[in-house]
């Protein structure tokens with residue numbers, strides 16, 4: 421259930437103008453036109469491309485990516501999907517937004533070049549807020565209520581790299597948790613990680629969960645490049661989900677191995693850099709690691725004679741996430757471990 425107290429301003433109206441009709445059968449492409457008043461364009465707007473494919477009766481899937489602007493497997497898979505599907509192949513409705521935070525995607529950055537915000541920390545949004553808040557509000561109050569299922573596709577961005585995985589949060593509602601795990605198993609990534617995040621407040625997935633929409637997110641690669649296995653897993657996973665829930669025809673293309681359900685049960689799973697430096701990792705993604713073993717060492721470029729500082733793992737498990745960029749600041753995670761779920 422949505423918590424109405426979390427919506428800070430309820431005008432009933434969005435400031436976003438939509439050029440697509442969500443209720444019209446057929447395949448429609450258009451934009452979400454977000455007002456963006458500028459010195460050089462007082463009545464300026466920014467268009468966020470959106471595609472809707474609707475036909476017959478069936479569930480509505482909201483498929484989004486580009487919530488962060490440096491994560492590419494989702495946008496590529498969703499653009500390919502949108503181009504490749506016609507209404508005659510669909511029973512139900514697909515609402516597809518491959519580059520939700522369009523200014524960040526065009527800029528190739530996690531954060532917005534307009535208001536500096538991380539869109540995935542701005543939910544449930546605010547129609548009177550800055551660009552990212554207006555956008556989050558539109559998703560929360562206009563797109564999620566149309567939707568039965570949501571896949572918001574992420575990767576690690578510039579700063580992180582991941583084993584190809586889907587993700588969701590620990591949910592108190594048992595039925596919703598089971599429906600979420602079912603969705604993840606059908607998607608069929610190697611891992612599905614039930615995560616307790618450093619900070620999940622304000623995320624798209626939390627907004628979807630609170631609306632009762634069955635939602636998963638993902639980590640499909642990282643380091644601001646395009647993962648070939650990440651794109652393959654995403655394209656297969658999205659089509660598997662649409663097939664399983666009857667939106668498109670065809671048999672689910674089962675992965676060679678069933679999805680392993682994993683979790684990040686506590687903060688011992690995170691290894692943080694104790695200070696700035698050049699991080700040399702010791703293990704590849706997916707390695708089995710032991711508590712106390714070195715995740716890597718931190719070099720000081722301005723003190724090459726000083727011993728490199730060991731950063732240990734805080735838990736036994738599988739190395740799920742590594743640092744994307746070589747240089748770290750104090751407090752940056754350099755490794756995240758997952759363990760089998762339930763912990």
Ligand code: CA
Nearest residue numbers: 488491574575
């Ligand atoms: Ca992300």
